Each structure stands twice: as C-alpha cells, then as structure tokens.
Amino acid sequence: MTDTPLRIIETERTLLARFREWWSGETANPVKRVQFDRPLTPWLFILPQMAVVVIFFYWPSVQAVTSSFYIEDPFGFGSTFVGLENYQDALNSSEYMSTAAFTAFFCITVTALALGLGLLLAVKADKVIRGAETYKTLLISVYAIAPPVAGLIGMMFFDMHMGPFTQIAGWFGYELKVGINYWDTAIALITISVWKQIPYNFIFFLSGLQSVPVSVREAALIDTKSGWRRFKDVTLPLLAPTAFFLLIINITYTMFDTFPIIDVIVKDKPANNPMTLVYKVYLDGFKGNDIGGSSAQSVILMVVVALLTVLQFRFLERRVHYG
Amino acid sequence: MQKIKPLDHLILILGVLFLFVPVLMTLMSSTHGAVEIHSGGLYITPGSDGAATYAKVLTHRGGFTGDVTGLLMLTNSLIMGLGFAIGKIALSMMAAYALVYFRFRFATLLFWMIFATLLLPLEVRIMPSYQVMSTLGLLNTYTGLIVPLLASATGTFFFRQFFKSVPDELLEAARIDGAGPIKFFIDVLVPLSKTMMAAIFIIMFIYGWNQYLWPLLMTTDESFYTLMRGIKSILQVWVGSQIPDYNEAFALAVLAMVPPVAVVVIFQRMFIKGLTESDK
Numbered sequence: 001m002t003d004t005p006l007r008i009i010e011t012e013r014t015l016l017a018r019f020r021e022w023w024s025g026e027t028a029n030p031v032k033r034v035q036f037d038r039p040l041t042p043w044l045f046i047l048p049q050m051a052v053v054v055i056f057f058y059w060p061s062v063q064a065v066t067s068s069f070y071i072e073d074p075f076g077f078g079s080t081f082v083g084l085e086n087y088q089d090a091l092n093s094s095e096y097m098s099t100a101a102f103t104a105f106f107c108i109t110v111t112a113l114a115l116g117l118g119l120l121l122a123v124k125a126d127k128v129i130r131g132a133e134t135y136k137t138l139l140i141s142v143y144a145i146a147p148p149v150a151g152l153i154g155m156m157f158f159d160m161h162m163g164p165f166t167q168i169a170g171w172f173g174y175e176l177k178v179g180i181n182y183w184d185t186a187i188a189l190i191t192i193s194v195w196k197q198i199p200y201n202f203i204f205f206l207s208g209l210q211s212v213p214v215s216v217r218e219a220a221l222i223d224t225k226s227g228w229r230r231f232k233d234v235t236l237p238l239l240a241p242t243a244f245f246l247l248i249i250n251i252t253y254t255m256f257d258t259f260p261i262i263d264v265i266v267k268d269k270p271a272n273n274p275m276t277l278v279y280k281v282y283l284d285g286f287k288g289n290d291i292g293g294s295s296a297q298s299v300i301l302m303v304v305v306a307l308l309t310v311l312q313f314r315f316l317e318r319r320v321h322y323g
Numbered sequence: 324m325q326k327i328k329p330l331d332h333l334i335l336i337l338g339v340l341f342l343f344v345p346v347l348m349t350l351m352s353s354t355h356g357a358v359e360i361h362s363g364g365l366y367i368t369p370g371s372d373g374a375a376t377y378a379k380v381l382t383h384r385g386g387f388t389g390d391v392t393g394l395l396m397l398t399n400s401l402i403m404g405l406g407f408a409i410g411k412i413a414l415s416m417m418a419a420y421a422l423v424y425f426r427f428r429f430a431t432l433l434f435w436m437i438f439a440t441l442l443l444p445l446e447v448r449i450m451p452s453y454q455v456m457s458t459l460g461l462l463n464t465y466t467g468l469i470v471p472l473l474a475s476a477t478g479t480f481f482f483r484q485f486f487k488s489v490p491d492e493l494l495e496a497a498r499i500d501g502a503g504p505i506k507f508f509i510d511v512l513v514p515l516s517k518t519m520m521a522a523i524f525i526i527m528f529i530y531g532w533n534q535y536l537w538p539l540l541m542t543t544d545e546s547f548y549t550l551m552r553g554i555k556s557i558l559q560v561w562v563g564s565q566i567p568d569y570n571e572a573f574a575l576a577v578l579a580m581v582p583p584v585a586v587v588v589i590f591q592r593m594f595i596k597g598l599t600e601s602d603k
Binding site: 032033034035036037038039041042043044045046048049050052053054055056057058059060061063064067117120121124125127128131135136137138139140141142143144145146147148149152153154155156157161162163164167195198199203204207252256259260263264267278281282285286291294295298301302305306309310 | 331332334335338339341342343345346348349352360361362363364365413414415417418420421422423424425426427430433436437440441442443444446447448449450451452453454455459470471473474475479487491494495498504505508529532533535536539540551554555558559569572573576579580583584586587588591595598599
C-alpha cells in the first residue's frame, strides 16, 4: 500500500467532513480492525483522564489567556480590561528583551554542548568492550538526579569560599563570583544544565548507535580505514533522526526544566543575574504580583512551545512511518 | 573489528570524572563537619561525622514551625513518587484502552484534547494553575500535589502505541470466548502490559520524586514538604549565617538523590527500554 493516493484523498476532505468524523468517532483509519461497540463503557475508562485534563489543564490555560488581557488590582479589588496592553508592555520592555536574548543564548549553548558531549561519549562507549557496562552505568546514573539537587551540588562547586571551580579559576588569576557577576553566574548555570542533560542524550545516542546493523558497520569498515570518515558518512546520517528528536527535547529542557537550577543558583535575587523567560514568568507572577503581565508572558511562551511540539510531532510521525 | 585506542578510554574516563565525581564528592563531603568543609573545601574521601549528620538531618525538627524532619520529607517524596507513578499508569492505561479498543462518539476529539496537553508544560501555566488550585481548596493536600501533574499525555501516548501493537487476534479470540470489555482489559491486556508498566513506572517515579516547582507552589504547610522543597528552605536559612551547614545540605542532597539513582542503576535495562521507546 502506497502512501500517495491516500494523502490526496486526505486533502480533499472538507472541514465539514472532518467534523462529521469527529462527531461520529469514526476515522478513515481505525486503530484496530475489531473494536468494541458499546455506548457507555469507553466513557467509563476515559472519564478519569478527561476530568484531570479538563480541570487541571484546560481551565488554567484558558484562565492564562483571559487574564493576559486584564490588569489585576494588586489588592484583589477586581480587574480592568486592557486589551493587548500587557503584551505590548512585555514586548517593549528592555528587561524582557534582554531576558529573551539570554534565554536564546542559554538554549543554544546548553543544547550544543549537551548534544555534542553526549554524542562523543556514546560513540566511545559504543566502541569499547572492556568496562563498557561500568562506563554506561556511571554515565547514566546522573540522569536520575533532580535539577534542584544538581543546582545544589553545582552551587557548592561554584561556592565563593570553598568551591573547587572557584579555586581552579583562582589559579589562573580569575576571581569567579557566581551570584554576583552576570557572566560568572551564566557560566555556572550552563555548566550545571549541561552536566544534568548529558546522560539523557548519551542514553538516546547509544541506543541509536546500537541499532545500526552490524552488516552496515562492517561494510563501512571495508570501504574506508578513516574512523572520522566512517563516522561522518555512515554513522551520522543514520543517527540524524535521533539527533533531531534530541535537539527539540534539549531546547524544551533548557527552556523549562532548568527552572530549579536557576532558582537554586539565583535564589530570588534576580538583580543583575541572568535568568530565562520561564523564570521571569514565575518572578513577575509570584514575587511581583503582576498577574496580567505574567499571564501575557505565559501566552507568548505557550506559542513558542506549541511550535516546538508541532515540529516534534511532525518528525515523530515521520519516524513511525519510515523509520 | 575496529581497533580500540587508549584515547577512547581516556575520553570515557574524563566523561565519568566530569559526571560522576561531583556525585561522589557530595556523598563524601556529607560525612565531614561543616567547619571542616568551610576551611578545607570538598572531600573525596569519607569523613567521620557521617552518622551524626545523617541522624540530625533525618530526625532533627527544623523549619519555622519546628515540625519538619528529614524523615517526614523523605516520606512525602515517596508518597509523591509512588502516587504519581501509580496514578499515571492507571489513568493513562484506561484512557488508552478506551481510545484504541472502542468505537464511540467524540473519540477523535477526546484524543486530540488529551494530546494537546503535551503542547504546554506546567511551567508556562503556573500562575493560573495556582489560582485554580486555591479556588478548589487543594493547596496543602496530597491530592493537590499529585493529581494536577497527571494531566499530561505522556503515559497515554505510550500505552496507546503499545496497545496498537497488540495483535487483533487476541481480541477476536476473547470475544469468541464471550469476554466483555472489562474482563478483556483485566485478564488479557493488563497481564500483557506488565513489562511496559514496569518501565513506565520507573520513569514516572523518578519524575514524581524529582518535582520541584509544583510542590514549591502548592505547599506552604511544612508537613507536606518534599525533599526537593526542603532544599529550597535550607538554602533560605543560609542567607546571613556565618558558616552555612554545608554538611547538612549535602546530606539532604544525598537523601534526595539516592532513591532515584538506585532505581535507575538497579533497573537499568528496563529503564532504558522505557525511556527510548516511549519518546517522552
């Protein structure tokens, strides 16, 4: 069965036809050839999940969108509709823009380093035989460490009195002041975030490498003696789907999951310290009590994440079909 | 086959040093006294104050109300991890079952409604989520800690993929034998999914145990503090103290990281399978 004719039919379906399918619950390709046909039982099974999703996902999400159009009185006496003012305020503020710029820089640096180092270690771990399991276990174990714990450990290593990294920097005549100097803090945040993310990338790259068939490896070995060329022309293209998947995951990780690391290092003292957009949403909403502004920022972030996730899904679908 | 150069081992050893030595130093430093750490830096060899420090962290009543002990936080973290993992598996298996094995009205719509949750992580909707929770009166409850986190589709997605790969003949056979949908679910699908459930359980337990932002918002009552929440408060105590309790902070970090790390190391194979096949 080829894919092309099906896809043409798909594009010809009108919106109304699609809606009718949704309504009746019939899809062009049902997931199972045989299905139960009961009116009530499926609801019984799906209801708990739907209840949780509607109450704890859709309700707050809708509320984020609506409150982004209002300015709330700080003492809780009602709110005023202001249209897009919150969005304009956010996008016009130089503080928001510099936070956005740092978030972009942070994302690029952490993603590049974590992916690069994860790949390097995976390629080497795939090659060695002696001690392979020990290396693997030691490298993977860090995955389970929570970001706030990673932040705490990192804070100790960058501590101004007794942190080893501060001492090492001192040997080179540099005084590392994490928490006070903007770029020193940025270096600490990047180091800790990369440290925390390497094991994840390592696991995925290694399982990607190990699924490369032996026959392909041997054929490549006959073709060229150069290890680098083998890697570049054979292994890397085969790893491309994994790498793309990880790219998106890593970007989402740096944007959202690094929150605890930033919270531990910056410790509610945002003055002259770098932070990400997500952390700013939290600070403005909870510490600054600017609910409208915080919601507008949330909505802007929602759009960014939604785009990233759609990208990820398109890709996942491709991998399911052709991979 | 390929030649293995010493350089490969060197790179791996450097990688292990970078990743694992901080963990080891945390563990070792937690057995030294605060003054010792303050003057001598971090240690890579065990000290002699370990027992005293851990006993103090586990049983000493601290915090503002003087009720919270390390043991209590450990219990809360455990409740959080287990509750989240079990709840996630139960909810998502049932929802996936309905979506895959039934033909019913709105199925596609419900499918998209559940999967849209993957679009927005909790972090972008914290403020409104907090308001909803306080409206519902769920602040400072275990329900409030666990249930809202279940509103994501990761598990449902995974079980849906798995159920789709289950051969159709099983259902046909079950129907010939006269099994209804509930019997089929409990007697055929659940036993069949045991390995998958275990893999998902490991990942979800770690996810629940490691939650930070949500407990931070949901719990002001210290008797609901998890270890992650405890880390935040121990850091707040530090501000202004002469010699911070480095040793206690390290001991708390060790308590917080040992259970998930142990789970990953012990169930390594299953964990990797669950992680790479679910595409979380």
